[in-house]
Every structure is written in structure tokens, then in C-alpha cells.
Amino acid sequence: MSDRNSGRQRANRRDFIGSIGTASIAGGLAALLAERNVARPVAATATTDRDIFATDETADPDATFPQSVASGGPTESGVILWTRLAPDAVIDSEPLGVQVATDDGFETVVYEGTVPADRLSSAHDYTVKIDLDGQLEADRFYHYRFVYDGVATRTGRCRTLPAADASPDSLSFAVLTCQDYQNGYYGAYRHLATEAVDFLVHLGDFIYESADGSYTSPTTDIKDGRDFDLPSGADLAESLADFRTLYRIYRGNEHLQRALERHTVIHGWDDHEIGNNRYWDDDAGAPVLPDKDGGEQPETAMEITADGIQAWIEYVPARVEFDPTEPALQDQLRLWRDLQFGDLVDMTVTDERLFRDGPPCEDGRRLTCTSEEAADRTMLGGEQKQYFKDWVADSDAVWTVWANEVLTMPLTVGDGWNQVELFHDSWDGFQHERWELMQHIADVDPRNVVVLTGDLHAALAGYVKGGYGEIEPFETYDRIGVELMTPAISSVNAADVVDFPGDWDDDALAALATAANDHLEYVDWHHHGYAVVEFTRDHCTYTVYGVDKDADPRDADRTTLARYRTPDGEPELEEL
Ligand SMILES: [Fe+2]
Incomplete structure (x- = not known):
């Protein structure tokens, strides 16, 4: 990420509790991202609680983490780590642990933290993104895993710039x-x-x-x-x-x-993350989704586009500027x-x-x-x-x-x-x-x-x-x-x-x-x-x-x- 964007990026990352904007939307179109609790990368919290990282080696990671893990958004000093919990695996008050190590056996752990239980939520479809920017060294591969209730994910590998x-x-x-x-x-x-x-x-x-x-x-x-x-x-x-x-x-x-x-x-x-051949109608101030039922109606296209963006933010660990408090949809996602x-x-x-x-x-x-x-x-x-x-x-x-x-x-x-x-x-x-x-x-x-x-x-x-x-x-x-x-x-x-x-x-x-x-x-x-x-x-x-x-x-x-x-x-x- 260049210096040109880093100021706004840092501001966004600090605002890590999924913010609920209050700005009204130009044109009064309803159900937009500003009114929603959209998943944002969280900063994990350091912990000394060793029990969180105790794992049952025989446990099936797929039952607890059915989408496994992923990483994206590399910087010189970090990546965004992603996972999702199965809803029926979630236990009230149980935090999620994350570990990063230089070896895949986790002998040399270089980062350890937890995500509080209240961030594991149906509001984000139980997806979690942890931003490790500032935590890792440049130009190297690391190994990582999430741990929840004694179950570890498959081990992922990530890389910094x-x-x-x-x-x-x-x-x-x-x-x-x-x-x-x-x-x-x-x-x-x-x-x-x-x-x-x-x-x-x-x-x-x-x-x-x-x-x-x-x-x-x-x-x-x-x-x-x-x-x-x-x-x-x-x-x-x-x-x-x-x-x-x-x-x-x-x-x-x-x-x-x-x-x-x-x-x-x-x-x-590209287009299919939301709708085939989508584009923006300046006159209507809204996207157009030519293939969808009602996709040429500004209100419908706006709502579907907001839905698609929300799911993309939840499920794709990309380091993008996202500010749902901006009044216009085109200004919310950079x-x-x-x-x-x-x-x-x-x-x-x-x-x-x-x-x-x-x-x-x-x-x-x-x-x-x-x-x-x-x-x-x-x-x-x-x-x-x-x-x-x-x-x-x-x-x-x-x-x-x-x-x-x-x-x-x-x-x-x-x-x-x-x-x-x-x-x-x-x-x-x-x-x-x-x-x-x-x-x-x-x-x-x-x-x-x-x-x-x-x-x-x-x-x-x-x-x-x-x-x-x-x-x-x-x-x-x-x-x-x-x-x-x-x-x-x-x-x-x-x-x-x-x-x-x-x-x-x-x-x-x-x-x-x-x-x-x-x-x-x-x-x-x-x-x-x-x-x-x-x-x-x-x-x-x-x-x-x-x-x-x-x-x-x-x-x-x-x-x-x-x-x-x-x-x-x-x-x-x-x-x-
Ligand atoms: Fe395609």
C-alpha cells in the first residue's frame, strides 16, 4: 500500500469494531451499507491464556471451520488472515485464538492473539478477518492457524511484501x-x-x-x-x-x-461478484444490474449491490479502503x-x-x-x-x-x-x-x-x-x-x-x-x-x-x- 492511501487505511483499521454509520444516503435509497454492521478487520488482542491455544489433535477442523483459512492484503509488515466458524460450533463467551509462527509445527510462534467472543457473530456470518499489519517482518513466509474450543484450523501459509x-x-x-x-x-x-x-x-x-x-x-x-x-x-x-x-x-x-x-x-x-455486466448510471445515481429482476430499478440495484459488497467484504480478505459512513455508495468502497x-x-x-x-x-x-x-x-x-x-x-x-x-x-x-x-x-x-x-x-x-x-x-x-x-x-x-x-x-x-x-x-x-x-x-x-x-x-x-x-x-x-x-x-x- 502506498503512502498516498496509508492515512485513510490506518484510520479505517483503528475503527475495528464494525462501525454502524449514521449518515443518510443521497436520494433516500434504503438498505445501504451505512446502515449495516459490516465486517471489518479486527486487531487481535494479546493474551497470556495458554488454554486458548491447547488443541485436540484428533479434532476435525472442517466441522468447526468449514471454509478453512485464507490470507490477503499483504504489506511489508503483515497480512489479513481470514476464517469462518460454523454457526453451530460457536459457544457464547468463547474467544477465537490466532497464532503465527515461522515454522509449520508452531515451535517458534511470533504472534499470538485472541478475537473476543462478541466479534464472532451472525452479523458477519461468523467470518473473521484479523489484520496483522505492523506485526510481522518483511519479505517472508509465515505459518498461521486459528484455534477455537480446542480445535485448530488447517495450517495456512502467508507472505509479507x-x-x-x-x-x-x-x-x-x-x-x-x-x-x-x-x-x-x-x-x-x-x-x-x-x-x-x-x-x-x-x-x-x-x-x-x-x-x-x-x-x-x-x-x-x-x-x-x-x-x-x-x-x-x-x-x-x-x-x-x-x-x-x-x-x-x-x-x-x-x-x-x-x-x-x-x-x-x-x-x-469483476462483474459477477455482484451481477453480470453491471455498470453505473450517473443520471440515477445508482448501479444497473442488467440481468437481474428489477436490476434496472435504482432502489433494487442499489440494494443488491450493497448486499454483494457486504458479502465481498466479509468473505474476501482484501486490503481496501471501506468507509460505510460515506454518504454515496461510490465513495464507500475504494x-x-x-x-x-x-x-x-x-x-x-x-x-x-x-x-x-x-x-x-x-x-x-x-x-x-x-x-x-x-x-x-x-x-x-x-x-x-x-x-x-x-x-x-x-x-x-x-x-x-x-x-x-x-x-x-x-x-x-x-x-x-x-x-x-x-x-x-x-x-x-x-x-x-x-x-x-x-x-x-x-x-x-x-x-x-x-x-x-x-x-x-x-x-x-x-x-x-x-x-x-x-x-x-x-x-x-x-x-x-x-x-x-x-x-x-x-x-x-x-x-x-x-x-x-x-x-x-x-x-x-x-x-x-x-x-x-x-x-x-x-x-x-x-x-x-x-x-x-x-x-x-x-x-x-x-x-x-x-x-x-x-x-x-x-x-x-x-x-x-x-x-x-x-x-x-x-x-x-x-x-x-
Ligand atoms: Fe468471468
Whole structure:
């Protein structure tokens, strides 16, 4: 976290008893976060009571902690640790213990504390986040566990950031996105549990807000064992109980759990944490959820969005600014933030959903549409855009890395007047703002720019340029960096949707995209899995792994689909 944000962050963390705001909401819209008791990270209290940490080695951790543990929000001196208690395991007046050690046998405990019993509450769905910022040393792995009534969680491993003045030789990140539980199994997570990386970066669609297979492949059914109902009975989540149920199911998966026990996650989000293709209507002063019943009604969309944010805050250990006393929903959650990994990597995570304008061209994809180029359209919103520009200008690491949700590069078919963008949901629908940002990056000229992207349910690598000709068509633009997209873990991809003829092999379909988009170097529409991106002082290396989401995770092999290397100072993608 940069100094720019740290003052407000500290204030938020001190305010650790879940605050209940009293501010009224502009427009009088009801049931907003300011009126709710939303879970906040707590500071554990030091204790000398040894009984709290006495454990019964034979006890089953799953019965007491059915979602196991997770960690996120790394700083130089801490992480946020997360767990959830089973409601029927909770005993009045019993506090929760937490231990952090340098070894997985807990011989050398470096931090011990308790969370008071009154913080283990149905108000937060029995989730707990403990913020250890300021308690740990920089640049190292730790082991941790929670203990409750003699039962210990599985042991998790977490990692702090390198110190700001450190010069790491290398850092590696597994990059994840799009894990529709009903469309596939989590073989990718089984492999991630043993992946030797420093951190996970999750670019969003951690949950899909669906219970009826709304987003699964039209050619197959909901996967066996993955049919469930939401408490409201709706197909798409529309209440806090619905969102909590989804998180409990997703976080109940054993393969996801093993991976998140092993790695500290840097979380972004995308649309499905709340609703498909969500956006913000400035005129109404409210979000729009186009797929939900009533999702175009400001009051309904506001309430569902508040529900989704509340569950996200409860279930995702992300270090974000969250102030429910702000009168406007857009001012309550600042998901955008940056992390510094010594002098090797500067990373920002942006929010490309809460502030974005609606679809261009009234969502009609037609050749005559030009409103995607309108200068007043925004994906980031004014404040976040200025933050992003300042961050890029200030970044002086070897690698300037943007953890970005949707494809920044154009993806078009056709030529000239017949050219049409395939996805207006990505930056192709916000071409003027893209041009403005790319021109800014070109102007301030960081040493190396790497954009990590999710969302499209494909793997893709290409060149980020100072522009792509849509705003000033007679200009030529230089490469300013590379964009590396990670495939979906389990969500529906092109090969799921279309039953391709046998002679349309992977390469032929990929060639359709690379032929029409000369900034693209590599495309794979067919596979699921994840990417690993490693940064050294000489190279950035992108490796795409394929893991079959249709196979039983225990049998799902991992294959290397592609490897590309970008040298320091040269926006090139060298195939390895
Ligand atoms: Fe997705």
C-alpha cells in the first residue's frame, strides 16, 4: 500500500469494531451499507491464556471451520488472515485464538492473539478477518492457524511484501480469474496448491452470482454435484443471504481451500461478484444490474449491490479502503490500490465495474455505432483515473504492473469501415479513455509496463501501444508494454459454447484473432487453467498452464500451453 492511501487505511483499521454509520444516503435509497454492521478487520488482542491455544489433535477442523483459512492484503509488515466458524460450533463467551509462527509445527510462534467472543457473530456470518499489519517482518513466509474450543484450523501459509527499499532478484505471481463453480471443477486449484509462487493475483469473478447455471456452457449441464438453490429461490443472487451462500459454497471446495491455505492472495473483482455486466448510471445515481429482476430499478440495484459488497467484504480478505459512513455508495468502497514489491515490481489493482458507464451504442453491436469513442465515457471514473495516472507517473520499479480486469487491447474483426469490436464490455467500449491512458503511459514512459488481465475466458498475449488508431486514425503508435491474459479456471469459454468442426483446431481459431489484430502475439480460446508471471531483474516470463475443468481434479493433469519472455527495456514477446 502506498503512502498516498496509508492515512485513510490506518484510520479505517483503528475503527475495528464494525462501525454502524449514521449518515443518510443521497436520494433516500434504503438498505445501504451505512446502515449495516459490516465486517471489518479486527486487531487481535494479546493474551497470556495458554488454554486458548491447547488443541485436540484428533479434532476435525472442517466441522468447526468449514471454509478453512485464507490470507490477503499483504504489506511489508503483515497480512489479513481470514476464517469462518460454523454457526453451530460457536459457544457464547468463547474467544477465537490466532497464532503465527515461522515454522509449520508452531515451535517458534511470533504472534499470538485472541478475537473476543462478541466479534464472532451472525452479523458477519461468523467470518473473521484479523489484520496483522505492523506485526510481522518483511519479505517472508509465515505459518498461521486459528484455534477455537480446542480445535485448530488447517495450517495456512502467508507472505509479507518485500521492504520498499529491498531489491528482490525475482517475484512470481499465479494469476487467476473466472471460476464458475457450476461450469467446471477446480483441477487448476489442485495444481495451484503446490505451485511455487510468491503470491496469487485474483482478477475477479471469484464467484458467479448464479444458482441455475445461467453462465454455464449451453452445450453441457451444470456439473454433477454443483446444483444448488439460493435462499431467496431466485436464479441470480438478490439478497445478502444469497451472496453469503455462494461464498460459503465456493469457499467450501477442498481444492480451492488447499490453494488458498498455501498462498496469500491479492484480490480484484469483476462483474459477477455482484451481477453480470453491471455498470453505473450517473443520471440515477445508482448501479444497473442488467440481468437481474428489477436490476434496472435504482432502489433494487442499489440494494443488491450493497448486499454483494457486504458479502465481498466479509468473505474476501482484501486490503481496501471501506468507509460505510460515506454518504454515496461510490465513495464507500475504494477497491483501487497499489502494492510495492521493493524496487522490482510496482502493482496497482483497479476497479473497472463500480464506476463504469453503461454499454455504448445502447448495447447494439452495429457497424455504424461510434459512441464507444465518446470522450465523456469512463470505465475508471474521474478520481480513480487521476489516481491511476499519478501512480503510473510515480512508478519507478523495474516492472510497472497493472492488475486489470478486462482486455485493454482492441479485439476486432473486419477491416476499415467494416471493422467491429467483439467485446464492448472491455476497453473497446471505452476507446477514448483507453487512448487517454495509453497516451499518458507513453508520455511518462515507465521502464517496463505489464498488464495482467482476466475476464475473457481465454489466454492471450500481445502488445500494449500508445494508441490503436481509433481516436487519431492517421497516427502511428509505438509499443509501450505487454498485456498478458490468464485463462478462466472453470468458466465457459469459446470452445465450450461452440461445437467446433474437427478441422477448426486450436491454432486455426486463434489465427482468426491474430490475423485481424496485429498487436496480438498469442491467443488460446480452448483451454482452462491459469498463468504464472515471474519478474526478474532481466525478464518477465509468462507461462500459461492448461488444466481440464471437466475432469475430476484428482485426475486433471497440468500442461504447459505457452511461454513468452519479455526482456527488461524491450516490449517484445519472445516465445520460449
Ligand atoms: Fe468471468
